[in-house]
Amino acid sequence: MSDLPPMTSVKRWLVTTNHKDVGILYIVTALFFLLFGGVMALAFRAHLWEAGGIGLLSGNEFNQAVTAHGLLMVFWFLSPIASGFANYFVPLQIGAKDLAFPRMNALSYWFYLFSGVLIAFSFFQGGAYAGGWTMYAPLNVPTYTPAMEATTGGNATILGLMLFVISITIGTVNFLVTIHRSRAEGLGLWNMPIFTWSWLLTVWMMLFAFAALLAALLLLATDRVFLTQYFAAEQGSSLLWAHLFWFFGHPEVYIVFFPALGIMFETFQTFTGRRLVGRKWVIIAMVLVAVQSFLVWMHHMYLTTINLEIKTLMMATTIGISLPFDLMVFALIYTMVKGRVRFTTPFLFSLGALVLFILGGITGVFLGAVVLDYEFRGTYWVVAHFHYVMVSGVTALVAGLYYWWPKISGKMYSETLGKINFAVYFVGFNLLYFPQFLAWETPRRVFHFAEGAEFYHQLSTVGAFVFGASFLIMFATFAHSYLYGPRAPDNPWEYSRTAEWAVPSPPPLENWTGRPSYRTGNLEFVEDSKAATDGGVAQGEAAAAEVASTHEEDHPDHASIWPLGIGISTFLFFFGLTGITPYIAEFAQGTETPPEGFVGMAGEPNIVYPILTVVGIVAMGYTLFKFGVEQFDVPEMAVAERWPFGGVGNTKFGVWVFLASDVVVFGAVIGAFIFMRLHTGWSDWTTVPFASWPGLLNTYVLLTSSFTVILALVFAERQSKKGLLGAMGATLLLALTFMGVKAYEYGVKFQQGEFWWTGIEYSIYFVTTGLHALHVIFGVLIALFMIYRIVSVDAYLEDHRPVEFFGLYWHFVDIVWVILFPLFYLM
Amino acid sequence: MANVRTYSLIYVALLVLGTGKFAFFEFLTYEMALAGTIVLAVAKILLIAGYYQHLLEEPRSISYMMGLAVFMVFLLTIAAGYSIQ
Numbered sequence: 001m002s003d004l005p006p007m008t009s010v011k012r013w014l015v016t017t018n019h020k021d022v023g024i025l026y027i028v029t030a031l032f033f034l035l036f037g038g039v040m041a042l043a044f045r046a047h048l049w050e051a052g053g054i055g056l057l058s059g060n061e062f063n064q065a066v067t068a069h070g071l072l073m074v075f076w077f078l079s080p081i082a083s084g085f086a087n088y089f090v091p092l093q094i095g096a097k098d099l100a101f102p103r104m105n106a107l108s109y110w111f112y113l114f115s116g117v118l119i120a121f122s123f124f125q126g127g128a129y130a131g132g133w134t135m136y137a138p139l140n141v142p143t144y145t146p147a148m149e150a151t152t153g154g155n156a157t158i159l160g161l162m163l164f165v166i167s168i169t170i171g172t173v174n175f176l177v178t179i180h181r182s183r184a185e186g187l188g189l190w191n192m193p194i195f196t197w198s199w200l201l202t203v204w205m206m207l208f209a210f211a212a213l214l215a216a217l218l219l220l221a222t223d224r225v226f227l228t229q230y231f232a233a234e235q236g237s238s239l240l241w242a243h244l245f246w247f248f249g250h251p252e253v254y255i256v257f258f259p260a261l262g263i264m265f266e267t268f269q270t271f272t273g274r275r276l277v278g279r280k281w282v283i284i285a286m287v288l289v290a291v292q293s294f295l296v297w298m299h300h301m302y303l304t305t306i307n308l309e310i311k312t313l314m315m316a317t318t319i320g321i322s323l324p325f326d327l328m329v330f331a332l333i334y335t336m337v338k339g340r341v342r343f344t345t346p347f348l349f350s351l352g353a354l355v356l357f358i359l360g361g362i363t364g365v366f367l368g369a370v371v372l373d374y375e376f377r378g379t380y381w382v383v384a385h386f387h388y389v390m391v392s393g394v395t396a397l398v399a400g401l402y403y404w405w406p407k408i409s410g411k412m413y414s415e416t417l418g419k420i421n422f423a424v425y426f427v428g429f430n431l432l433y434f435p436q437f438l439a440w441e442t443p444r445r446v447f448h449f450a451e452g453a454e455f456y457h458q459l460s461t462v463g464a465f466v467f468g469a470s471f472l473i474m475f476a477t478f479a480h481s482y483l484y485g486p487r488a489p490d491n492p493w494e495y496s497r498t499a500e501w502a503v504p505s506p507p508p509l510e511n512w513t514g515r516p517s518y519r520t521g522n523l524e525f526v527e528d529s530k531a532a533t534d535g536g537v538a539q540g541e542a543a544a545a546e547v548a549s550t551h552e553e554d555h556p557d558h559a560s561i562w563p564l565g566i567g568i569s570t571f572l573f574f575f576g577l578t579g580i581t582p583y584i585a586e587f588a589q590g591t592e593t594p595p596e597g598f599v600g601m602a603g604e605p606n607i608v609y610p611i612l613t614v615v616g617i618v619a620m621g622y623t624l625f626k627f628g629v630e631q632f633d634v635p636e637m638a639v640a641e642r643w644p645f646g647g648v649g650n651t652k653f654g655v656w657v658f659l660a661s662d663v664v665v666f667g668a669v670i671g672a673f674i675f676m677r678l679h680t681g682w683s684d685w686t687t688v689p690f691a692s693w694p695g696l697l698n699t700y701v702l703l704t705s706s707f708t709v710i711l712a713l714v715f716a717e718r719q720s721k722k723g724l725l726g727a728m729g730a731t732l733l734l735a736l737t738f739m740g741v742k743a744y745e746y747g748v749k750f751q752q753g754e755f756w757w758t759g760i761e762y763s764i765y766f767v768t769t770g771l772h773a774l775h776v777i778f779g780v781l782i783a784l785f786m787i788y789r790i791v792s793v794d795a796y797l798e799d800h801r802p803v804e805f806f807g808l809y810w811h812f813v814d815i816v817w818v819i820l821f822p823l824f825y826l827m
Numbered sequence: 828m829a830n831v832r833t834y835s836l837i838y839v840a841l842l843v844l845g846t847g848k849f850a851f852f853e854f855l856t857y858e859m860a861l862a863g864t865i866v867l868a869v870a871k872i873l874l875i876a877g878y879y880q881h882l883l884e885e886p887r888s889i890s891y892m893m894g895l896a897v898f899m900v901f902l903l904t905i906a907a908g909y910s911i912q
Contacts, residue, residue: 208899236911243907294902298910306910644888656889660896667900671907678908692849699845707838710879714831804881811879818871821845822864826852 004509004558015559017102018509022109023088024408027401029113030081036120037072038468040065044447045432045464048457053447062447063130068119070133071157074256075164076116078393082259083112083171085400086199088408090175092500092507093193095184095516095523096637100177100650103560103632104170110567111167118160118574122153125578129157132445134249137231137241141223152609155224156578162217163574168210173657175203177650183641184499185526186518190283193498194269194276197283198262201290202255208294209251211661215668216244219767225580227588227595228756228763230672236679236760239304240672246297247668253389254293257357258286260396261328264350266498267403268332271347272339273495278331285324292321302373311370318368325361329354342494345418349399352426353392360388363437376440383444384436391429398425398474405478406488410505413481421477425470431463499523509558515639528638557632565623573616579609588757595757621781628785655805659812666816669771673764673823680760688754688765688824694745695825698738699817705734706814709807716800724797725790731810732783735776742773765824772820775813782806829878837878844871 005012013025044065047056057065087105091098099105122128131139135158179200183192192200219230220241231237269276276282298306298314332354341347363385366372376382406412436442439456442449449457491501502523503511514525582605588594636650645653677685689695708730715723746766749755756766786806789795796803844867851860851867877883882890 208896212899212903239907239911243903243910247903294899298906301910307912310906310910645886647886648889653889656885656892660892663893663896664899667897668903671900671904674904675907675911679911692852696845696849700842703838703841703845706841706875706879707834710834711831714834808880811875814879815872815875818845818868818875822848822868826848826864827861 014564015561017098017106017560017563018558019087019091019098019102019105020408020507022105023084023086025109026080026084026087026112027408028084029109029116030077030084033072033076033080033116034471037069037077038471040069040072042464042468044069045461048447048449049461051449051451051454051457057447059447060127060130063132063445064123064128066445067130067132068123068128068157071129071161072116072119074133074252074390075161076112076119078256078390078397079168080112081397082199082202082256085195085259085263085397085404086175086202089404089500090179090196090199091182092503092511093196093498094179094182094187095499095512095518096178096182096640097510097512098556098558098634099174100182100634100636101174101654102556102558102634103563103627104174106560106563107566108167108171108174110564111163111170111570114567114571114574115160115163115167117571118156118163118578121575122156122160122578125153125156126151127153129154134245135220135241136245137238140220140241141232143232152579152581152606155221155581156575158217158221158224159574159578162214162221163570165210165214165217168206169214169658169661172203172206172210172661173654175199176207176657177654179203180645181640181642181650181653182637184516184518185639185641186520187641189643190280191518194265194279194282195259195262195498198258198265198286201286202258205251205255205258205290205293207657207661208664209248209255211664212244212668213248213252215665215672216241216248218665218669218771219244219672221577222756222763222767225577226584226756227581228767229595229760230763230767233676233760236676239301239306239679240675242301242304243297243675244668244672246300247294249300250297251290251293254289256390257393258290260353260393260400261286263396263400263403264332264353267346267350267399268335268339270403270493270496271342271344271350272335273342274335274339275497276331277334277338278327282328282331285327288324289321292317292324296321299368299373302370303377308370315368315370319365322361322365322368329358329361344402344493345413345415345422346399346403348419348422349395349402349425352422352429353395353399356388356392356395356429360385360390360392363388378444379440380436380442380444381440384433384440387433387436391433395425395429401474401478403493404500405481406492407500407505407507409478409482409485410488411481411485412488412492413477413485417473417477417480421470421473424466424473428463428465428467428470432460432467433463435459435463510556517639556634560627560630560632562623562627562630566620566627569616569619569623571616572612573620576609576611576613576616579606580613582606583610588755591753591755593753593755593758625785629789649801651801651805652808655808659808662812666771669768670819670823673768676760676764686759686761687827688749688761689745690748690752692825694741695821698741699821701734701738701741702814702817705731705738706811708734709803709810713800713803713807716796716803719797721790721794721797724803725787728783728787728790728803732780732787735780735783738776739773739780742769769820769824772813772816775816779806779810779813782809833878837874841871841874844874 004016004018007021013021016022016025043057044062047053047062053062087099090096119128129135129140140158179192179196183189219228222228223230223232231241265276265282295317296314298310299318302311302314336351363381367376367382367385402413402418435456439449439453439460442453442457488505490504492505493501499516500507512525514527517524517526586605648656708727712724712727712731715727749762754762756763783806786796786802847867848864851863855863876893882893
């Protein structure tokens, strides 16, 4: 399918892979989740009108509402709306026609949507997860939360988040490849628009941070669904979770805030009519923050038993990270001072964001100091500080909505309504959050508070409703604009400088009629075919840009139903998994050695869940197959700036980026093993495998399969179909042999009455080697598909690159085993 | 890309290195075997990544990116491990 239906057709939105359409889908869906999370907040703020609550919510409902509010706002609203802007505007800003992998982009969106549907469903599956958005151990596992129980809904929340992280990972790979390899001729990194810069750094942070979260969620999901003991062990579990979660969690603050910051920079430039003061230093400061964001995570753990030396070090790095932010704040202020400010609605929201961020930043310094944090941790001070930072980001994102609305909709909005919106928003925000500083002694996530704090809480509740109303005004403003607003010109803002304003509002499907180029220092549109006819040289040679073998004039495809198909089938699979726990519990109780402290399992087994799991797996197989065989043409840009990732194709670079993410996922899981073993005492650890020879045997098997994969590539290059088939077949057989040895090994353990719930050593052994085995299974499926393609259409003889891509993945699986073998079998 | 002979030699080297790890724990003290195994594992990983994944022939920036990912893992593991000492 390649023809894209009109925008008025529902079908268009189900099959589109165009970056602008996907951007709109992201923005609209994120706004829906903003309302969802907002209603939760209004519910518990109303409940907090009196100390002890007014009876609007039960205790557990309050916990669910607070938890869902946090999760929805942080994960399903903040990052996705930024992702929506990035989808729509990054390709436009860098001069690309679309993202590098449009179908993967659509897939990323569908995974996002269905992950949110899982959260919505969780409320009707015995209750959503209720242990707070940070999901601290041991409250996140059933053994220690008999009151909450391991509801199926709780599982749905965790699995929904996992699906969301998978969506983020796909998007991250896509944006990294796009920004690094699809920039218009002459658009070096330094000259990239600052919003695109902020997004580039965001996705780099996402690549590593979300991989750590994925590892944490994998372990948590196995605890909840399969009854492993990662976060239920008597020692070390809560620290393990805190390390994994905050290694992700602190960069997440900047992941959420950077796109907002990028919008602030863009709008300040546009509405002061002045280039950002110290622009290069601002970029360097952002790079520094992105790096430092991975060096401060333990300031969230001052109240745990980690040692004082590391706490002191983290205090220093935390103070250090505020310095680049100071530079950015002063750059914004000086840009205003040096320019001539036009108080339009987007600028007002951006300015408001700056004011709120300064307050949020200063109050955060208190929490960065070990001694002060002992007092403030777990109080409303944290709640207020956190919201001043995060919701200042929301404020800038609203600025982005107003700034780019004319470009997206083709209509101008009413400035009067926009300014009323800002006034109500700003008053509501401060009425909601500032009193929380004054009521700071209130413990967070609890609906009981001291009598004296009642006034502040009531102010806060009133503020919440005023703040909520401001969003209704925002929606009304946009609706009014869409229905009655005058047509927007290409560029409604006098001093906007970025490329999206050089095309019509809204932009055409493929963005440009000519090829955008910055070779002369200004944006120009080049007609390549005309230049060639005139005897001109290829533009890229002169500009040292790389010329790819494909041609610009190839017509790209824009529609595929299979991303949606994969999204639905993956949703069914995950939804089915949410209700598997009772079956695992039943199985465990049937063995001679069921887990100890067997409390709080989900209710009665429901056959619907296993059926859905199986249906999901079958549907995934079918839709992935159809995705794999679909003809979908996405030509690489013929002329583009690709530093520092030139000399490697888009897909190969994408595979490498994915592998970098997988290194962190596996690394975090292996790190969890080392951490727990250190915590237990290195030499006190029980070695689980019954002997080391199966590990050695599998080492030989896997190394041999690596050799056969490389032979497959050699045969593909020689265009030898028989050789290619033989080498791929041998790889497949070796992979199955590996799985056979693994199955034998597991079988011996089961016969000895030792399962994954037997103890932390067993959980770690089964989960880590199981995750590796899962990678082997994925490899087997890919190899089977490739063999089918070789047999049916003589694939990979003309273009052997897919064999190389598969090899990259397979060798990575081998490398992981190089580490796992000594760790589990020898040490 | 390297030729079949080079790939074969590396394959043999990988088998030898893999066996070496096993042998270390049979014949050396635990500490020595631990240190030796780490060295052999690093050598194996470099051989696979460098020659089988052709990292040596890719732009250096790919190696830096993968190195950054490995650094992240070490950062998390070592800092977390140190925090409980």
